[in-house]
Amino acid sequence: MSGPANLISSARRAHTPSISNGSSFNSYWTAEFVRLREAHWGPLEDSREVRQARTQGTGFTQKVLLRAALLAKREGIEDTLGHWRRIARLTLVAMLLVTLLAGAAASQGALGDGSRPVNLLLALAALLGLHAITFVLWLFSFALQGRHAGTWLGQAWLWLTKKLARGPDSALAPRALSGLLDRNGSLRWVLAATSHGLWTVALLSAITGLVALLSARRYGFNWETTLLSADTFVSMTQALGWLPGLLGFTMPDETIVRLSNGLHVLPESAQTLWSSWLLGCVVVYGLIPRLACFALCFVIARRKIAATTLDTSLPGYADLRERLQPSSEKMGVDAPAGDDYQASIRKHGAPGLKDGQTGQCLAAGLELPADLPWPPRPLLPPAHDLGLIDTGAQRKSLLDLLFTHPPRKLLIACDRRQTPDRGAIGFIAEAAGHSAGTRILLLPPGGEHTDPRSAAWVQRLVTAGIAASDIHTDPTTAIAWLTMDGTHD
Template sequence: MPCAPTLAHYWLAETLRLREALWGPLEDSGEVRRARAQGQGFGQKVLLRAQFLGQREKLDLLIARWTRGARLALLGMLAAAILAGAATAVGALGDGSRSVNVLLALTAMLGLNALAFLFWLLSFAVRSAGSGTWLGELWLWLTRKLARGPDAALAPRALVEVLSRNNALRWILGGISHGLWAAALLSMLLSLLAVLSARRYGFNWETTLLSADTFVSLTAFLGWLPSLLGFAIPPEAVVRASNGLQALPETAQALWSSWLIGCVATYGLLPRMLCLVLSLLMARRNLAAIGLDENLPGYAELRGRLAPPSEKAGIDGPDTPGFQAHFRPRAPAPHDQTQPLLAGIELAPDTPWPPAGLPAGVADLGIIDSRLERKNLLERFQRQPPGQLLMVCDAQQTPDRGTIALLAELAGLAGQAHIALHGQAGAGFSDARAAAWQERLAAAGFLPGQLHAGLAPALAWLAAGQPARPIAKDAHVQP
């Protein structure tokens, strides 16, 4: 993780927090150890734990899939906005067979936009959970509908939670909404230019109750701001003559065209572009201020494990399916330790060690049994990962969750890791024990070829680096 956390890190951490709140905590002893070794403060350790667990549980891929779907939804809405803008312009002008009522045409092109813009402005004065942006909320709703899978809804929910804590969600959804409206209005403006350039249109105003003076004042009022940008305003004589009762010269129609285009550009496109820039700037500022709320449920409980004031032994989590350890194999790296390593894992005190027939060149790490020995070995492997590791377990013992978790952690740090079951038939040992080892190791992600039925083939693999012979389900474990 980079020194400065990004939105993606907070998003992944929140996704993991929500998942653990819904489905229970995950087995994370290895991830907690890595986070404590690499993190500087509690907040950074929380983010590192989330990064490691997110990669293990494929939550990062879940977020990536949702992001792709969200982009596709946004592209679809953008295409729809462009088509809607062009269709609105063509519909407001008609096919040229009859005169265009300029005020009705302007209302048709800018009425809905003005209403949505006013609603967005009023949302700042009214305290509500919404952002006041119809198109932004529609996009978020579409992304939730497109999400598939039991955990798919976690990604948008976590994103909303993270963005809402610093008021960034309002500005991001506002930017999306303003961007879509700007695209629609730009398409509308370009369509106006194209249609007015290709067809001859006549413009007029029609009324039963209002006087001509009202239209003269209204035309001058609406045309004042566009005139500052270079658009023309029809003079009073042209406005009075545009009552539909007399023919107008071509120059008058050109003036009305310029006035109409200027109104769409000034009162439609320009405010949306300005608000788009404002929303992007505010979203960027608020995103930069996003941090981790360490007091949230799911984060606060981690403090005793990620930043404990002292170490203590004991049960680290409930014995539930969610706490099943998972082995994540990695490819051998150039910096791996080249010398093969041998370690006994929680063997009986009377077990002869080192085993007879230990190949030359193999480093014996001894029997790892106490909590301190496990911690020291894991920290050593964190600093210098082994290239080839053989772990020897007592076949007469029933594999428990802690042993499987330790084997998974050690194997995940090694380039190649195999397990040998050491024991003698009789004295309480049965084929059921071998089947239990196979079942628990397979559930943790170990392949059958990584488990040896006895020390002899395991030591041969350690000496030669050859693939292991898998244990048959009815095989006896021999010393």
């Protein structure tokens, strides 16, 4: 009975969040969780994640899934979903234990303690009554609007999991799961598989209890009725016993049925026949339909989940298209950074800077005019000149290079005569996040940071995370730092 839990858990991805063309259901669930979270709490800061998704993704859907996986790992969403899955499994196990006890109790209640004869109709109703009602309602749900009718056990499982799974954003996990399952048409099948599975366990427990009690005690069976005639009861018992008889269960004949009205003493063989009749009815009309429906719903749910796709027209996904798969690159200078915006360096733990490895020493000029020669001094090994970065496409190419090959040192030269704009500060902050060490050279050389524009550069760079001591106006000092051995002064 681990099947229903596996329907929503699927295979766990590797620790590194890479999304293949055959994306797992878990990646879609993660993307839906991130979408709902951003809809409730606002967009997450995702410049690095977007850049990585654009670099590694093969299509818009794959880029959305990769961005969501990266954000989930960074924001702890993976832990939230993992916690919810664990609670879901524990809740299912608890419900399985309850259904086992309920099945055993049903068999005990139907047969009693053996001190008085067992009314066959009442015993059958106690064992199969609620099962029959919920099963018929589930069948009717295909023709009615109540798509989840008859799946109360499955709905109870989700409800209990929601109540027990406490923690940050825990309420978004079932909402994301239900919404995703409902859109691909698998929610009703997951709930139905869970419900039929639990009923199967309950009926197995009831049958086991019946066999144990009938083996350990002597029971007498009869039918008692005031309104129904003996002929009616004979027809009813023979009709109900026809299918079990085909499967090998022995059925009482007409004579024994007529004599089982409580007014005659029956031989032991007659009580054995009634025991077989009762067991056969529970197996044929209870266990077999539930087991067959569980298998059917499980297979359909697995197939629908495997065919899950991302509805990129939903709000939250459609808004990402221009960022993840832009139709054109934005170039030029952005508006000056206002009080409502502040770029900041966020170290990304770039994969190129590991123990025993050294990155390159790189230098680039950011939108330098023609009157400022670049580089101002010859660059000697190990320094490498990346040239001038003037367009949005060049910025993107440089950031992609820094992401895949993180440098040990990075020197960026800026024109301090220009007002520092939002795009320039944001680019510097993101580039610095990929480098072990970053320094800024303000050109033209000479002078202190006393004029308003130089002071504005220093202020915004320091606020972004560049130390004031790492901002140079002397090219000789900056280039000496770039070419010296070691990662620090």
